[in-house]
Amino acid sequence: MKSIFNRLAASLVVSGAWLATAAHAVQDLPGGPGVNQLNLTTGVTKIAQEQSDLHWMVMIICAVIFVGVFGAMFYSILNHRKSKGAKSANFHESTVVEITWTVVPFLIVIAMAAPATKVIVAQKDTTNPDLTIKATGYQWKWGYDYLAGEGEGIGFVSTLDSAQRELSSAGTPKGDDYLLKVDNPLVVPVNKKVRMIITANDVIHSWFVPAFGVKQDAIPGFVRDTWFRAEKTGDFYGQCAELCGKEHAYMPIHVKVLSGEDYAKWVHGQQQKKSAQAGQSSQAVAQLAQ
Numbered sequence: 001m002k003s004i005f006n007r008l009a010a011s012l013v014v015s016g017a018w019l020a021t022a023a024h025a026v027q028d029l030p031g032g033p034g035v036n037q038l039n040l041t042t043g044v045t046k047i048a049q050e051q052s053d054l055h056w057m058v059m060i061i062c063a064v065i066f067v068g069v070f071g072a073m074f075y076s077i078l079n080h081r082k083s084k085g086a087k088s089a090n091f092h093e094s095t096v097v098e099i100t101w102t103v104v105p106f107l108i109v110i111a112m113a114a115p116a117t118k119v120i121v122a123q124k125d126t127t128n129p130d131l132t133i134k135a136t137g138y139q140w141k142w143g144y145d146y147l148a149g150e151g152e153g154i155g156f157v158s159t160l161d162s163a164q165r166e167l168s169s170a171g172t173p174k175g176d177d178y179l180l181k182v183d184n185p186l187v188v189p190v191n192k193k194v195r196m197i198i199t200a201n202d203v204i205h206s207w208f209v210p211a212f213g214v215k216q217d218a219i220p221g222f223v224r225d226t227w228f229r230a231e232k233t234g235d236f237y238g239q240c241a242e243l244c245g246k247e248h249a250y251m252p253i254h255v256k257v258l259s260g261e262d263y264a265k266w267v268h269g270q271q272q273k274k275s276a277q278a279g280q281s282s283q284a285v286a287q288l289a290q
């Protein structure tokens with residue numbers, strides 16, 4: 001018996017030490033998750049800000065109702081109990097009470113639903129984008145194709161950094177961007193409306209970037225769209241948010257928001273790379289034909 005307790009104590013000490021080192025080793029990732037983060041991520045789009053405001057509004061309304069209802073209940077139980085000689089009041093079939101408890105909750109629901117509907121409608125408004133990018137979910141990576149706007153024709157696949165995949169297999173998490181680092185991040189310009197067309201090639205995935213307030217299921221055979229207008233440059237992270245198989249945890253999303261100028265440079269670089277590759281392959285074809 002004693003040895004079981006000893007072993008238990010030893011394993012607690014070991015796991016405690018592991019937690020302590022893990023907590024020290026990891027820092028907040030700017031644009032990504034923070035250490036011990038409880039609140040929603042700080043958004044960098046108007047929609048994300050509005051979602052956060054809605055969240056707090058509903059949270060506060062719920063808290064006020066909770067305190068009001070439980071306060072009245074406990075007050076009644078304590079101060080109007082039988083042992084204190086309380087006589088029960090009779091308001092059975094009171095029209096005033098019945099109308100009040102129907103109208104008041106109805107008004108509360110309307111007060112929450114009206115602003116929420118406004119945000120949902122704005123979220124779905126993908127008209128007049130500056131840039132259109134298709135994201136395709138694969139087991140287990142994301143494909144990006146720039147369909148319209150500056151950078152049209154660019155396309156690449158974005159996969160988890162293989163070194164991090166190995167760290168995960170070894171059970172040794174490391175780094176602030178652990179399991180969020182990719183080979184080719186999605187690059188977009190700041191303050192431009194980017195329409196994302198989302199689909200999948202095998203099973204259902206979900207394209208989710210909390211800082212943009214965007215989460216859209218990627219469904220094979222269907223096309224869905226969403227949009228964002230990032231108001232800050234920087235790196236923002238997300239993950240596939242629909243359980244899609246054994247490597248579901250290994251298909252992160254990394255979006256690099258660049259200034260208009262830097263974005264133009266990136267587009268130029270990508271196009272040069274593409275034409276160089278096209279040149280190489282046409283040379284190869286010419287050589288084969290000789």
Ligand SMILES: [Cu+2]
Binds near residue numbers: 242243248251
């Ligand atoms: Cu997935």
